[in-house]
Amino acid sequence: MILDANDLPDGTPQEADLCIVGAGAVGIAMALDLLDSGLRVLLLESGGVAPEAGSQALYAGTVADPALHSPLDTYRERRFGGSTTLWGGRSMPFDPIDFEARDYIAHSGWPIAFADLAPYYPRANRIAEAGAYAYRADQAFTRPLAPMIEGFASADLSTDTLERFSCPTDFGRRYRHKLEAAPDFRLLLHANVTGIALAADGGSVDHLQVATLAGRRFPVRARHVVLAAGGLENARLLLASRDVHPAGVGNGEDLVGRYYMCHMAGTIGALRFTRPVWHGYDIADDGTYCRRRIALIPEAQRRLRVGNVIARLHHPRIIDPAHRNGVLSMLYLARMFIPYEYAKRLDGEVRLDLPTQARHLWNVLADMPGTAAFMWHLLRDRRLAERKFPSIIIRSKANLYSLDVHGEQEPNPDSRLTLCGDIDALGMPRLKADWRHTRQDIASIAAMLEVLARDVAASGVGTFTYDPDSVAHEMTRYGAYGGHHIGTTRMAASPRQGVVDAQCTVHGLANLHLAGSSVFPTSGQANPTLTAVALGLRLADHLKTLAARPPVSVSTS
Amino acid sequence: MIRSVLVLGASGFIGRRVLRTLAAADDLIPLAAGRRVAARTEDGIEALRLEDGDTAALSAALARVQAVVDCRAAPPEEMRRGNAALFHAAQAAGRPLVVQLSSMAVYGNAVGRVDETAPLSEEQGPYAAAKLEGERLAAAYGRAVILRPGCVYGPGGTQWSLRIARLLKARRLGDLGAAGDGIANLVHVDDVAQAVAAALRNSLAEGQAFNLAMAGAPTWNDYLMAFAQALGHVPVRRLSARRVRLESKLLAPPLKILEMAAARLGGGAWAPPLIPPSLARLFCQEIRLVSGKSEDLLGQSWMPLDEGLAETAAWCRAQGA
Ligand SMILES: Cc1cc2nc3c(=O)[nH]c(=O)nc-3n(C[C@H](O)[C@H](O)[C@H](O)COP(=O)(O)OP(=O)(O)OC[C@H]3O[C@@H](n4cnc5c(N)ncnc54)[C@H](O)[C@@H]3O)c2cc1C
Numbered sequence A: 001m002i003l004d005a006n007d008l009p010d011g012t013p014q015e016a017d018l019c020i021v022g023a024g025a026v027g028i029a030m031a032l033d034l035l036d037s038g039l040r041v042l043l044l045e046s047g048g049v050a051p052e053a054g055s056q057a058l059y060a061g062t063v064a065d066p067a068l069h070s071p072l073d074t075y076r077e078r079r080f081g082g083s084t085t086l087w088g089g090r091s092m093p094f095d096p097i098d099f100e101a102r103d104y105i106a107h108s109g110w111p112i113a114f115a116d117l118a119p120y121y122p123r124a125n126r127i128a129e130a131g132a133y134a135y136r137a138d139q140a141f142t143r144p145l146a147p148m149i150e151g152f153a154s155a156d157l158s159t160d161t162l163e164r165f166s167c168p169t170d171f172g173r174r175y176r177h178k179l180e181a182a183p184d185f186r187l188l189l190h191a192n193v194t195g196i197a198l199a200a201d202g203g204s205v206d207h208l209q210v211a212t213l214a215g216r217r218f219p220v221r222a223r224h225v226v227l228a229a230g231g232l233e234n235a236r237l238l239l240a241s242r243d244v245h246p247a248g249v250g251n252g253e254d255l256v257g258r259y260y261m262c263h264m265a266g267t268i269g270a271l272r273f274t275r276p277v278w279h280g281y282d283i284a285d286d287g288t289y290c291r292r293r294i295a296l297i298p299e300a301q302r303r304l305r306v307g308n309v310i311a312r313l314h315h316p317r318i319i320d321p322a323h324r325n326g327v328l329s330m331l332y333l334a335r336m337f338i339p340y341e342y343a344k345r346l347d348g349e350v351r352l353d354l355p356t357q358a359r360h361l362w363n364v365l366a367d368m369p370g371t372a373a374f375m376w377h378l379l380r381d382r383r384l385a386e387r388k389f390p391s392i393i394i395r396s397k398a399n400l401y402s403l404d405v406h407g408e409q410e411p412n413p414d415s416r417l418t419l420c421g422d423i424d425a426l427g428m429p430r431l432k433a434d435w436r437h438t439r440q441d442i443a444s445i446a447a448m449l450e451v452l453a454r455d456v457a458a459s460g461v462g463t464f465t466y467d468p469d470s471v472a473h474e475m476t477r478y479g480a481y482g483g484h485h486i487g488t489t490r491m492a493a494s495p496r497q498g499v500v501d502a503q504c505t506v507h508g509l510a511n512l513h514l515a516g517s518s519v520f521p522t523s524g525q526a527n528p529t530l531t532a533v534a535l536g537l538r539l540a541d542h543l544k545t546l547a548a549r550p551p552v553s554v555s556t557s
Numbered sequence B: 001m002i003r004s005v006l007v008l009g010a011s012g013f014i015g016r017r018v019l020r021t022l023a024a025a026d027d028l029i030p031l032a033a034g035r036r037v038a039a040r041t042e043d044g045i046e047a048l049r050l051e052d053g054d055t056a057a058l059s060a061a062l063a064r065v066q067a068v069v070d071c072r073a074a075p076p077e078e079m080r081r082g083n084a085a086l087f088h089a090a091q092a093a094g095r096p097l098v099v100q101l102s103s104m105a106v107y108g109n110a111v112g113r114v115d116e117t118a119p120l121s122e123e124q125g126p127y128a129a130a131k132l133e134g135e136r137l138a139a140a141y142g143r144a145v146i147l148r149p150g151c152v153y154g155p156g157g158t159q160w161s162l163r164i165a166r167l168l169k170a171r172r173l174g175d176l177g178a179a180g181d182g183i184a185n186l187v188h189v190d191d192v193a194q195a196v197a198a199a200l201r202n203s204l205a206e207g208q209a210f211n212l213a214m215a216g217a218p219t220w221n222d223y224l225m226a227f228a229q230a231l232g233h234v235p236v237r238r239l240s241a242r243r244v245r246l247e248s249k250l251l252a253p254p255l256k257i258l259e260m261a262a263a264r265l266g267g268g269a270w271a272p273p274l275i276p277p278s279l280a281r282l283f284c285q286e287i288r289l290v291s292g293k294s295e296d297l298l299g300q301s302w303m304p305l306d307e308g309l310a311e312t313a314a315w316c317r318a319q320g321a
Helices: A025-034 A053-057 A114-127 A171-181 A233-240 A298-304 A326-333 A340-346 A354-366 A368-383 A439-458 A468-476 A529-548 B013-024 B055-063 B076-092 B126-141 B158-169 B189-201 B220-231 B241-264 B277-283 B292-298 B305-318
Strands: A002-004 A014-021 A041-044 A162-165 A185-189 A192-198 A205-211 A217-227 A264-273 A281-283 A289-292 A294-296 A309-314 A400-407 A416-423 A429-434 A462-465 A512-514 B004-008 B029-034 B047-049 B067-070 B097-101 B112-114 B144-149 B151-153 B186-188 B209-212 B287-289
Touching (some): A002 A171, A014 A025, A014 A205, A014 A529, A025 A041, A025 A171, A025 A185, A041 A217, A114 A529, A192 A217, A192 A233, A217 A529, A233 A416, A264 A439, A264 A468, A298 A439, A354 A368, A400 A439, A439 A462, A439 A468, B004 B013, B067 B076, B067 B189, B076 B097, B076 B126, B097 B189, B126 B144, B144 B189, B151 B158, B158 B305, B186 B305, B189 B209, B189 B292, B209 B292, B220 B305
Parallel strands (some): A002 A185, A014 A041, A014 A217, A217 A512, B004 B029, B004 B067, B029 B047, B097 B144, B112 B287, B151 B186
Antiparallel strands (some): A162 A289, A205 A217, A264 A462, A281 A289, A294 A309, A309 A400
16 A cells, blocks of 8 residues: 555554665565565655655755765655666676675675575566576577677686666556555655664664654654665664764764765777677567676686776767767767766766867768667667667777776775765755775776786787776766765674674664665675665565564563 | 266367367266367267257257266357356256356456455456356356366467467567566466366365466466567567557457457458457456365366476467467
8 A cells, every 4th residue: 555644644653563764676675575474564755756856855965075976866866766766777786706705805795695695686687677687698698699799808808797777667666556556565655764763772773753844743663674765865864863872873883874885987998899899788588688798707806806897898988079970979969958867977067169069060960860760769769668778879880989897896984974964854964975985996997907908909809098097087087986875884794894784684773674785895896776676685585584473572570 | 976078169279178188088988069070079089069059959968978068168148148058958957067167257356365265256347247147057056166267378279378479479468567467377278177077076076166277377477478488489578558558448449340350251360469458457467366276176286387388389389470
C-alpha cells in the first residue's frame, strides 16, 4: 500500500517490524525482497512520485572545493525511486580482488569476500533489469563477437569483460504496482527522517523522528531499522542524530563521513588503430546492451601494485571542432538541452568564442546526412525506447578514439563529509563534502595507461599517445565522478575500523542497519548500484531470520 | 475400477494427448469421439464421429463407458450447450464419472497464492462464466472430477504456444517490463493428460477440483524470454507499456474482426495473431496457482520448463513460427 505521510494524523506513532528509510534503488529492492517475508515493513520516502523542489532542496549542502565536487543537491534525486530517476544504468559487479586487503591500497579489504555477495548478484541484475549475471563476452553471448580490437594481445589487459546496462530502470516507476498491491507493506511518501532517537543506554534505536514539509511530525517505532537513504544521506543521518552520543550515532571512533570516495574518471590521449575495432554495444539475447572495455587484470594490478582501472574507447573531445564530426558538434551546440549531470562531462561548462562555435555549426551542416541519421537513432533507440541505447557511440572514419578511464579510489580518512553548521527546512544540519584523492589514485591510472600504450604498440595494432604529465589534470578536470557516493559508513569487522559489521549492522546498535554504497570499504572500478543492491538483498535475507524472532523479553521475577 | 473411457474432443490439442496417454495405459481403454474423427484414429483407437447436438449418439457412446473426459474446446455459448447436453445424457446413461477440464479463469482477477478453496468468479467474462456454469453442473451431477489447468502449452497448442511463438517472432511480444510481471501458470499438455489418467484411477478424486500448474511457474517475462530463446527469436525486444496498451486496446479489436472474417472464409492461418486486452491483463496478473493438491492426491509431477519448451519450440518452428 502507498500512503502520503501528510494524510496521517499528526503525532500518531507508526509501527512496523521493519522500517526502511529511503525508496531508492536499495530501499525498493529490499522492500521487494521482503514482501513475502511475513514481516510488516514500512518504507519511508522523503519525496513524492514526481520531482518536488522542496524535497530536493533538503539535499543542498556545501562543498569544500566547487571545482572538485558538484553541489550536493545535484547528482542525486530526493524522490520516490531516488537517483534511479536519473541514473545511467551501467550495472557492474565488483571484482573478487576488490574485496581483498591489498598492502599497496591503504585501508583496503572487506570483512566479507566476493563469494559472500556472489549469490545475490543475479537477483540484483534482475531487479535492475540488467539482464543475465554474465560479465564475460563468452558467457553472455553464444554467438561469436567480433574482437574489440582486432589483433590486440596483452598479458595485463583484458578486452573480454563486459559492461551491462539497465534500461535504465527507474525503480520507483518499475515496481510501484508491486508496492501498491502488497499486503503487510506500507510506503509513506513525503516522510522525512530527521533523526534517529536511541534508547537511553545508547545501545539500540528507540524510534525515528519523521517530519513532512507540510508540518506533520510523528515517531516511527520498528524492531529493526535500515537506513537506505543514499551514500551521502546515510552518513548525514548518523552524524545529525546527537541526542545520546554527542558525535552522532555509530560514530564513537570518528569514522562516520570519512573515507569518502567517488571514482577517478576522465578522458585522455589519442588511440589510432590500423586494425578494425568494435567499441559499440552488442545486444544480449535478453535484450540488454553490453559493451566491452579494457580492464587491467587482477594479476597485473598486484604486480604493478595499483588499484582497479578500466577504460573504454571514446569519441574525440567534443569541444574541439577539429574532430569535424557533425554529431559531436551538434551535441556541443545542444548542450543546454542536456541535463546538468550529463552535460558536465561533455565540456558543457566551457564557453567557446564565436568563430569556434561557427566551426561547430559548420561541422553539423557539412555532415547533414550523418547528423540526421544520428538524430533518428537517438529518437528511436533512446528517446522513445524503454530500453535505451546507453550512450553516444560515434564510429570514427579515421579509426581514432580517445580513452575514457574509470578508476578506483583509495580509501582516505581525510576525504570526508561533515555537518556544515547550516540547517535545512526541517531543522536538520546540512552536509559539507570535502572530497580528496590520493597519489595512488593517479598512479594506478598512469600505470594502466603505460601498459596500454606499450601493448597497443607491441601488438602492432596502432598507437596510443598521451601526455603522462597530464594524467592528474585530466582525471580531475571535472572533479569527483558524480553520483557515486562511497565509503562514508564503511564496513569492518572491528568497530575501531568501521561503522557497520559484516552484516551491515551498526557496531554496538543491534537493530540499526545500513544499506547502500556508504558501507563499501573500497570503491573498485565498478559503478556502485548493482553491488549496493546485492548487499541490500543480503541484508534483507539476514533480517528475515533476525526480525522473525520474537522480541526477547527478560523476566525479572 | 474404471476401464472404458470416452474422450470428447479427441482430435483437439488436449484431447489427442489424453487419448494417447490413456491408450498407452494397460488398465484403461479409451473410445475417441469428436467432430473430426474417423472410425479409427491413426493409432488404431476406436473412434466415433459426434456432431454437436446429436444427443442420441452422445447417449449411446456414454452407455458404453464408465467414465468420460470432456476435452472439447468451444466458444462460451457452444460450451454451455455442450455441457448441458453432456450432463443430461450422462444422467440418463448410467451416470459415468465425468472428468471436466475447467480453467483457472474461474478464479477471476485474484492475485497471490490461489488454491482450490479460493472464491470463484465470473468477472473475467463469458468464457469464465461458461466454465463456471460447467463446474456448477458437474457439482449438481455429483460424479465428477474438475481439473483447473493454467495455461496449457506444448506441441499442437495454439493459444499458449503457436500464437505466442508468432508474436515473439514478429517481436510484438518480448520483455514487457511491469506489464509482464504476472505469473504464467503453465502446464504442459502431457501433464494434463497424466492428471486425467490419475483422476480416472483414483476414486478419492471424485467430487474434487484440482489446480494444474507447474510448480515454480515463471513470470510471463521469464516465460517469453525462455520461449524466445528456445525458438531462436532473440534478442528479445523490450516493449514499452505504451506499446502493449496500444496494441491490446487499439489494434486488437480491428484485428479480431479480420481474424473472424478470415475464419469465415475458411482461412485463418494468415490472420495476424493479436494481443487482446484479456491477454494483456493476464500478463500482469500476479496469480500463483497452487497445485499441491494434485501432487498429493494424484501424484502429479511436472515437465521441466526447458524440456517442455524445447519440444514446443521445435513444433512451432515447423509451423513457420
Ligand atoms: C547522473 C547519474 C548517473 C548515474 N549512473 C549510474 C550508473 O550508470 N551505474 C551505477 O551503478 N550507478 C549510477 N548512478 C548512481 C545511482 O543512481 C546510485 O548509486 C543509486 O541510486 C543509489 O541507490 P540508493 O538506494 O542507495 O540511493 P538513492 O537512489 O539516492 O535513494 C535514496 C532515497 O532515500 C530518500 N531519502 C533521502 N534522505 C531521506 C530521509 N532523511 N528520509 C526519508 N527518505 C530519504 C531519497 O529521497 C531517495 O529516494 C548514477 C547517479 C547519477 C546521479
